[in-house]
Amino acid sequence: MSPALNSPKEIHRWCRNFPGTRAQISEARQFVTSYLGDHLETDTAQLIVSELATNAIRHTRSGLPGGRFGVTLHAGSTLLILAVHDEGGSSTPHLCRAEDEDQSGRGLCLVETLSARWGVHGDNAGRTVWALISLTPADQAA
Template structure:
């Protein structure tokens, strides 16, 4: 088990805010992997946070001058909840259809395939996009 997740009976929560710039997507990935350490799910969580942070700065006010986005991790014994908060915008995140020519929503296909469930709550004043990633049991080998 990761050093950060040293007690299997506890629920851990970590939050951090980032300036809404492209360079901070890498920092958001580092934030996630630094807490998940050597857990097998760390790579999956890194990909999910990368997509959600990218969407936050591309499609919301988080990407404007002075904008910010936040990353929250809730880790229990069997489930990781990964959430990205943004400053909102006029469109709602969605998975686009394959025939759509618009690039919006294509990365959410990745989020949809890597998580057991994902969703959005909030409005144009600010949203949270979240995903659920199952964690392997402490005694289970992967």
Template sequence: MTSPALGEVAVASPDSSRVNGGDSPGSRDLVARLPGVPSQVSRARGLVTAALGRDHPLYDDVVLLTSELATNAVLHTGSGAGGSFTVTVTSSETAVRVHVADSGSDGPPCVCRTSTQSTSGRGLPLVEALSHRWGFIREDGSTTVWFEVLQARVTAGAAV
């Protein structure tokens, strides 16, 4: 699948990615290429809403983590200097994975520990704490940061 034009949303092709070690992606998987300006962070959150719906059990965590990655793309990469970033939301019956691809930065993403007085620096620690797994890929001058969250399953007969 080619990247959508700036500001467009496209449905990802069925083989574009797999979540949770091989589950087939859902039919509402979406991709959007957005201008690297702060107002587009809310559009990234809207993409999650369009892909999952507000009633999805992982919605709150996915929206929060997507917002953090989109904000990082705008504030800390070339995307915020006149570039763009791309958000991909892929879901299955058991997991949701989000990729945020940006225009790259001088260094890799950092899960830096900040002081209690800091007003920033908590995005990737949140991703690390709330996601099942996460990572990043740096290639050809761009960085893609991704996370995956899993739905907890309660086994029949398990104490609640």
């Protein structure tokens, strides 16, 4: 178990900003791993942050030269809130229907499947896309 999550009664918060480049998506995944350590849900959280960071870079001003995105993690003993903050853009994140021919937006279907809940706050000046991930309690992980 990561030192960040060593006490089941505490809530921990980690934040980090990243340059808005594709290379930083792997850095965001590593940030999640550093936070969760060998927790059972680390792979799920890595996949979700990868999808959300990719969307921030592809669909918002975060992906423009000099752009940035941020990742915030809040965790208690049984719940992780993973949020990606972007610099806004003209489109709003949304789920695509299966019959949509456009391949964009399919990552959010994955986020919806892997998380207990997800949502979006903000507007074209900047937004946060978040996902709630249920965590296996430390005493049940063994």
